[in-house]
Amino acid sequence: MATRNANIGKSVDWFTIVLYAILVVCGWFSICGASYDFTNHDFFSFATRPGKQLVWIGCATLLGIVLLNIEKKYYELLAYPVYVAFIVLLVVTIFIAPDTKGSHSWLVFGPVKVQPAEFAKFATALALGKLMSSYNYSIGKRSDFIKTLAIIVLPMLLIVAQSETGSALVYLAFFLVLYREGMTGSLLLVGVCAVVFFVLGISLGGKTFTDMPVDTGMFVVLLLVPLITALMLSIYAHDGRRAAVVLLSALGATLAAYLTSRFFVPFNICIVQIIVCVLIFLYLLIVYAVERMPRYVLIGIFALGSVGYYYSCDYVFNNVLEDYQQARIRVTLGVDVDDKGVGYNVNQSKIAIGSGGLFGKGFLKGTQTKLDYVPEQATDFIFCTIGEEKGFVGSVAVLLLFGAFILRLLVLAERQGTNRFARIYGYSIVCILTLHLLINIGMVLGLTPVIGIPLPFFSYGGSSLWGFTIMIAIFLRMDAERSVR
């Protein structure tokens, strides 16, 4: 043990630690910028957010050092107990946490508030790694897959029960890990298609296509369906010939319908498109009858299902969702502009970032963030401060840092090789960080819906910082042992 400890300094991946340190320091300065209101210069007092964050950073550093010195075998050993402990904690939290802006996710210890959901992520990652590295595990096996799903979904549900939907969404990152570990990509593809169809259907819906009685959203979605069906045929059935048949006949039929509508009788082209999709389905059924390969049926079901999905989305959006939910989605997708109501946060956030220009207004000189125009500026909307004070150059630098950091972790995860536990754990970190980045900065830039999750290392708060620090420290320890061996 003593020798190992002596070696940890040498074998640990310093590159990651340096990137981590830079991110944390940049984060602290951003918090200074976000908390400063042109009068208070005392960043080191514990009464201020920068002062507190300094303490959290100190604690995080200590925590990291301690965790780096615990052998990997203990993590492997304790994976399940830790996971179970956090599940219990999450359950308890639902009941004992006070109401904080409608959510029950914060445990209060005197002046300190802790959010267990932030820590449950690393526990889930450990458990997932443990499960998937167990002897004879195969993701293709139904029982194994169900266990895997259970590990992921259980904390998600508990967090949803705490009314922290945003944090729960982050657990979707684990599906990307599963993809890396052999889960069929078609599931991901279908998932992505579902999102794309939904977004296109809403954002382009309601607008007519040229001068014909055609809903643009519907037209585009119905055009994409045969294209993706053809793509699936070529990838999953390795049947380029039939893919070409589907592709060309769909495009041909659509073009013919378009020309007829344009120059002869204007009619709704979408009817032709739907017929095409149905024909594709029938065609693939026949192919299945000949080839006896179930994939053809599945792909056919995808084609027909997509059409059904589009219609049900349309129905759900217009008839099931509440008005405010519709509004929020429409504003996010850029269909509606509402700078005073639902869109206020995002609009102010865009103004703050946009007003930064190329080089920004300078440290502590941002006006939009200081004067309370941007909500949650020190926590969820911290990136605004960077955008406003550091400008394009600073914002891009931060993004590149994040990119480099995540890619470095990806490289580390990959080099765990046959050590599935460490690799799966590493990928979990990579995917969680990626999703945080996507949702948080996407929200601040007005690209994704407003979902309140922190930007790792930047957003003010101990729970988030400690959560990520623990995750990374444990992984670095695992990686260090790889080189020791």
Place this chain on the structure above:
Amino acid sequence: MTGNFQYDNRKFVIGGIVIAIVAVFIVRLFSLQILSKDYKEQGDNNAFLNKTIYPSRGVIYDRQGKLLVFNQPAYDVLVCMREVKDLDTLAFCRALNMTQEMFDKRMADIKNITLNPGYSRYTDQVFLSQLTAEDIAQFNEQLYKFQGFTTRMRTIRQYNYPYAAHLLGDMGEVSKKDMAADEYYSRGDYIGKQGIESFYEKELRGQKGVEVLLRNAHGRIMEHYMDGAQDVEAVPGKDLTLSIDMELQALGERLMKNKIGSIVAIEPSTGEVLCMVSSPTFDPHDLIGRQRGANHLALSKDKRKPLLNRAIQGTYPPGSTFKTSQALTYLQEGIITPETLLPCTHGFVLGSLHVGCHDGYASWSVIPAIATSCNGFFCWGLYRMMSSSKFSNVQEAMTVWKDHMVDMGFGYKLGIDLPGEQRGFIPNAAYYDKVYKGSWKGQTIISIAIGQGEVTLTPLQIANLCSTIANRGYYIAPHVVREVHGGDLDSLYHTRHYTTVERRYYDIVVQGMRNAVLMGTCRSANTPFFEVCGKTGTAQNRGKDHSVFMGFAPKDDPKIAIAVFVENGGFGAVYGVPIGALMMEKYINGQLSEASEQKASDFEHRVIHYSDTER
């Protein structure tokens, strides 16, 4: 490697997703921060409140250095509707001395978009304007009770003398047109509306400054941005010294009481206007403060048009004063020599045409003709000129005549530094061709020779003619501002304009005008103190004749040239000459003799009765 080998390239998919996310974000940042300028502007609108600092307006002195116009604080009560909460209207109305109805009406008016197009719940609106220091003191004491209301100090003009209202002009809130014409102005700003206030607006107003204040999302003002580094100090307006002599102006206004007309006096050597009286007039104090609107309305409805500055806006037939310009023209064109005798047979008689003259049967040369103001002489002169073989036809003769007139400053604006100057009217050949359908001769238009007919001049143009004669051949464009402190006068106001007539002919006209005082029509202007030259005019019009006088003194070193125009005053000698004489005496001697003082008070109380329909 285990069974995962086949999924190895999926690491590229995941890595690719990370890179794609970063790339999309960078593109988005580029479009927000680099391509779009809107966000910068919106951000500034959000965070910065540009508070205007109003500069003090330049003050105005007369030529003796007497302070005429200065600034006085006045207070506006502003209201920001969004912030009005739990207002105790009763206490509020009591503090401002208003009734509940007035309060309700005012609040409704502010919110009425048609009446108040710039209305916003979020910005300050003027609730009451131009309260005095005493009024506001009472209100300010209780201001803390009235959430949403604030007070603001502005300055309004104040006057030391009740005179020269037309000349000094007034101030009012900018109109939409003013704002469209000059971006400097914003709603609620004051601008010079008339007179010097308007003409010298740019000099007087100075330059507004700005305080850049930070405003947070809740609308609260935080502090100066960058500790005031972006603030711009206001530049005070430039002071003006007028060429007007306020004592002379005051005497002029006294003498013109209860008469309609105008007095203009010019210092010939400089073109500086010494006084500019337009009667009826009003007290400049009437057009300041809260009573401005009501008073302005009353003045504008007055049938005698007291708002009209007759000195530059009234166009009249100049009558016999115009004969001097004719003598100059005939002499210059060689139509007559100083010795040429022209007949007068109780006027000008040609066929059935007869222009009457007070003279009997005689022949006159130019000097006595001016002195006695002989109509016959000048009509014959014009007749000779129009039918002269020197010109190929009457049109050509007319054009030459018109060119001389225009050159003497008639028919066009002289370019005085006041708004609204009228140009008067000098007919030309084309005009007569149109009126008489091409068939006209000297005798057709003969009355212009004696300043009647189509010819009209402003009193300023008559004074300028007199000034030109006093200068023996040149004038400097008349102006009322002598000095812009820290600035320059337009070069027009120190450039001599020589007329087309030679100096020796001016000497002859001067002699004629001197003789008019010594033995002619304006003998009452004669005084032992200095040599006066003068010319009467009796301008015919629909009603009773206008009484006109122009003159200058002293003859060889002219200090003052003056024109007096008294509407329906009868013969020039009745009102014009004595008023002109008193004015010259006052200016040259600095005071009136006892006898003259007596005379002045006599004229002050003379009333000319005008019918209501006449004006």
